[in-house]
Amino acid sequence: MGKLEELEESLYGREDRAPAGRGRKQMSFPASGRMLRTSWNTEKPRAGVPFTMPISKVTAMVMLAGALFIVGAGVFAFVYLGSERREAKIEIGGRDRVEGGELVTIPIIFRNVSGDALEESDLVVTFPQESFLQDGAGQLTRVTGRVVRRIGTLAAGEERQEQFTMQFFGREEDEKSIKASLVYRPVGLRARFSSEAEKTVTIARVPLAISWDIPETIAPGQEVPITIRFNSQARATFEDLWLLLEYPSGFTFIEATPTVSNADDRQPSADARWSVGTLMPGEEKKISLKATFGAVGGDVQSLRAGLGTFNELTKEWKVWQESTREVRLSSSPFFLEGAIGGQREGVVKPGDFVSMTVQYRNRSTVAVKNISVRLALEAEVLDVSSLTIGDGGVFDFATKNIVWGPGGTQALREVAPGQEGTLHLQARVRPRPVVSTSADKNLTIRMRTRIETPSIPDELKGSALSPEDSVTFKVATVVLIAGRSVFRTSPISNTGPLPPKVGEKTTYTIVWEVRNFTNDVEGGEMTASLPPNVRWENAVSPSGTDMRFDTASGEVRWRMGRIAAGTGVLTPARVAAFQVSIIPSQLDLGRSPALTGDTHFTGRDMFAGEDVRLDMQGLNTQMPEDPLVKGEEWTVKQ
Structure with missing residues (x-):
């Protein structure tokens, strides 16, 4: 019997036999009636009992590692991909409501709230359209896309802040959205993640104003002067500004100043555009034009x-501020037009005598009798006592009007078809306008004129004789400058002999003062040259005053910037002082040597749109405004 057969026999044999060379072993068998397996692989698995393969330890460890990897990947995906980021937080600060064109600072604060560093961090900010960003040099540039700032590594718990200074533009109550994102890579990972924030800024006010100078009623076909004024009350400058004028069909341009920018593509019942460029704080500009209305x-x-x-x-046109003006077209048979100094608009100066005229003409085909011309002067700045009325006119104290009527003006008893005439008056502008409150600024002279008659011809009944005419002139501001030299009543301590002595140094203080009445003045400056024998002592009062001395030119310059209306009238005057010294020579004996040359003031009247230039004589060692210095101490002694 072979070995295989012996093994089978020993395992499956029905009798208990001991193999050769081995001890006898007692075996137990199942109960009778149960068949025993008599060969290999003859028993099939029983129904309902699973078949289990044997698993080695290596295989079990590999399977366990795979399961742990799958679980870890799921946790990673949930934490890093499926949940909100927790490594960083970001928020956008600043005001929720701003003024259009105002320079505002938007702080963006971000922090690392994790326990590990965040590397390769970038701040990405998206600003709204119609916004401008200020760079490090103070220049404003229109934002055209996203702004990216490199942050680098944020240490655990570190907080930083980036600030953006900018302007927002738009209509009132427009909402502007700012979006910020901090993009970073957690240390030890290759993937980059982000934390985001968003803020809405509302434009609360647009500090631009538009006003009109145009008669409320005009005749069809009448040449009408129209002035559109616009100004800024913002604290920042408006750049690249445009003005759009929409007009009805039948409106015809005669001339415009400045020239219309789109003169070549204007169509009837369309619009006209002007590129007005920069509008500075407090500045006013205007568009002047003449036109006719062709309606009935x-x-x-x-x-x-x-x-x-x-x-x-x-x-594409984006409007920030707009204004509408309605004009009624009359069937007036009379032409009426006022002027000041022969002009329809302009500027008058305090102290000027102004000549005013009213021109009339009968454009109808019938004569009109008993005409009265009434002129209302809206001008507190005029000295009524200086008023001179020509051509038989009188001042009506009840209505405060100047009236020319048939009783005093022969030509108005009957005005024939085509007949015309001119009426005259003159008055003086007060040298110093009355300024009682802050509202007494940007003064004007306005003439409003109309024609009346108690006996309108039957052919003209149902229509007004003429439209009301209006002319407005601006009044320039009054700026006063003064200077004095002092020694004892001085904001700066002086030294040296008084009276001054030949060969010895004496210091003096020069005091300058500026007052401004009715209009804001920008770019105010005072300058004076020092004589060659006078030295700048580099002492200025009050401290912080922008006053400098140029050694090359020998010129002292005081930069004042903006001088508000009412300075020196409602509020204290602008005053500054500086110290100089002189060592008199034998040639100065018995004289009062000069301490400064002539003094000059320059600035810009922002309401009148004119330059202001003033001159003042230079100062010397005479000190009449220092009450503690006697007259005999003014001149040089031996």
């Missing part, structure tokens, strides 16, 4: 002006 009498025509931005390539 009785119609109401509308003009609309808007300020904003215009893209010349896309023709």
Whole structure:
């Protein structure tokens, strides 16, 4: 019997036999009636009992590692991909409501709230359209896309802040959205993640104003002067500004100053545009034009002006402020036009005598009798006592009007078809306007004129004789400058002999003072040259005053910047002082040597749109305004 057969026999044999060379072993068998397996692989698995393969330890460890990897990957995906980031937080600060064009600072604060460093961090900010960002040099540039700032590594728990100074533009109550994202890579990972924030800024006010100078009623076909004024009350400058004028069909341009920017593509019932460029704080500009309205009498025509931005390539217009003016077209048979100094607009100066005229003409085909011309002067700045009225006119104290009527003016008893005439008056502008409150600024002289008659011909009944005419002139501000030399009543201590002595050094203080009445003045400066024998002592009062001495030119310059209306009238005057010294020579004996040359003031009247230039004689060692210095101490002694 072979070995295999012996093994089978020993395992499956029905009897208990001991193999050769081995001890006898007692075996137990199943109960009778149960069949025993008599060969290999003859028993099939029983139904309902799973078949289990044997598993080695290596295989079990590999399977366990795979399961742990799958669980770890799931946790990673949930924490790093499926949940909100917790390594960093970001927030956008600053005000929620701003003024259009105002320079505002937007702080963006971000912090690492994890226990590990965040590497390769970038701050990505998206600003809204119509916003400008200020760079390190103070220049404002329109934002055209995202702004990225490299942050680098944020240590665990570290907080930083980035600030953006900018301007927002738009209509009132426009909402502007700012989005910020901090992009970073947690240490030990290759993937980059982000934390985001968003803020809405509302434009609470647009500090631009538009006003009109145009008669409320005009005749069809009448040449009408129109002035559109616009100004800024913002604290920052508006750049690249445009003005749009929308007008009705039948509106015809005669001339415009400045020239219309889109003169070549204007169409009837369309618009006209002007590129007005920069508008500084407190500055006023204007568009002047002459035009006619072609509609019939009785119609109401509308003009609309808007300020904003215009893209010349896309023709896209974005308005920030607008104003509408309605004009009624009459069937007036009379032409009426007032003027000051022969002009329809301009500036008058305090102390000037102004000549005013009213021109009339009968454009109808019938004579009109018993005409009265009434002129209302809205000008507190005029000295009524200086008023001179020509051509038989009188001043009506009840209505405060100047009236020319048939009783005093022969030509008005009957005005024939085509007949015309001119009426005259003159008055003086007060040398110093009365300034009682802060509202007494930006003064004007306004003439409003109309024609009346108690006996309108039957052919003209139902229509006014003429539209009311209006002319407005601006009044320039009054700026006063003064200077004095002092020794004892001085904000700066002086030294040296008084009276001054030949060969010995004496110091003096020069005091300058500026007052301004009715209009804001920008860019105010005072300058004076020092004589060659006078030295700058580098002492200025009050401290912080922008006053400098140029050794090359020998010129002292005081930069004042903006001088508000009412300075020195409602509020204290602008005063500054500086110290100089002189060592008199034998040639100065018995004299009062000069301490400064002539003094000059320059600035810009922002309301009148004119330069202000003033001159003052230089100062010497005479000190009449120092009460503690006697007259005999002014001149040089031996």
